[in-house]
Amino acid sequence: MSGADQHSPLSGLRALAHPLRLRLLSLLTGAPMSSAEAARELGESQANVSYHVRQLHAAGLLDLVEEASVRGGRAKRYRHLPDSGERLPVGSGADHRAVAAVLADELVRRSRERLPGAAGDFTDAELTMAPQSWERVKALAAELGRVIHEEALAPGTAGAVRVSATVMLFPMVGRGDERDTPEPDDPDDEAAPRGGAR
Numbered sequence: 161m162s163g164a165d166q167h168s169p170l171s172g173l174r175a176l177a178h179p180l181r182l183r184l185l186s187l188l189t190g191a192p193m194s195s196a197e198a199a200r201e202l203g204e205s206q207a208n209v210s211y212h213v214r215q216l217h218a219a220g221l222l223d224l225v226e227e228a229s230v231r232g233g234r235a236k237r238y239r240h241l242p243d244s245g246e247r248l249p250v251g252s253g254a255d256h257r258a259v260a261a262v263l264a265d266e267l268v269r270r271s272r273e274r275l276p277g278a279a280g281d282f283t284d285a286e287l288t289m290a291p292q293s294w295e296r297v298k299a300l301a302a303e304l305g306r307v308i309h310e311e312a313l314a315p316g317t318a319g320a321v322r323v324s325a326t327v328m329l330f331p332m333v334g335r336g337d338e339r340d341t342p343e344p345d346d347p348d349d350e351a352a353p354r355g356g357a358r
Contacts, residue, residue, distance in 0.1 A: 173251035175219035177258035180204065181212050182266055185221060185240045191314035192225045194235040201315055213238055220244055242309035256330070263326055270324040286332070294331070301327050 176182060180202070187198055195210035202209065216222045221244050226237040274280070289297070304327065313320045
């Protein structure tokens with residue numbers, strides 16, 4: 161964990177660049193939970209989960225939806241609303257690479273728990289397409305994200321299927337086009353475009 165991670169709230173895309181934070185966002189999409197409840201579900205310490213819940217809440221990715229009395233104390237329950245990601249700034253190239261690295265590791269972790277013999281789906285591409293086709297692909301991916309998150313159920317729901325879904329789409333630098341240059345590696349680069357990210 162970096163010094164910045166330990167002492168100040170994360171903002172923007174960097175808030176997603178941690179495996180436990182990604183798992184918490186998924187878990188808290190299906191049902192609101194307190195840090196203690198999420199820690200039990202994920203097999204993590206309550207202190208560690210509580211820290212990351214605070215980071216996600218400060219970044220605007222978790223909403224406090226309920227405060228309940230639990231054994232004489234108060235339990236704060238948080239929920240992830242998927243459209244909160246649309247408010248995140250796009251971030252720098254380094255931010256995107258940090259998130260991509262965490263997503264890659266998460267995909268490997270989840271693949272270890274793949275149901276043996278079960279069919280799934282797989283698409284991977286690095287290609288060129290017409291601008292209107294790219295816009296259609298982005299719209300379909302956004303719709304897929306909405307459906308996945310709207311249909312999320314609480315862990316342990318009878319008859320439910322536990323699934324993994326990862327989609328990361330982005331335009332790439334054009335080959336042979338001098339007007340297009342890769343983003344610099346500097347994570348503090350202010351020239352990075354701003355906009356929505358999911």
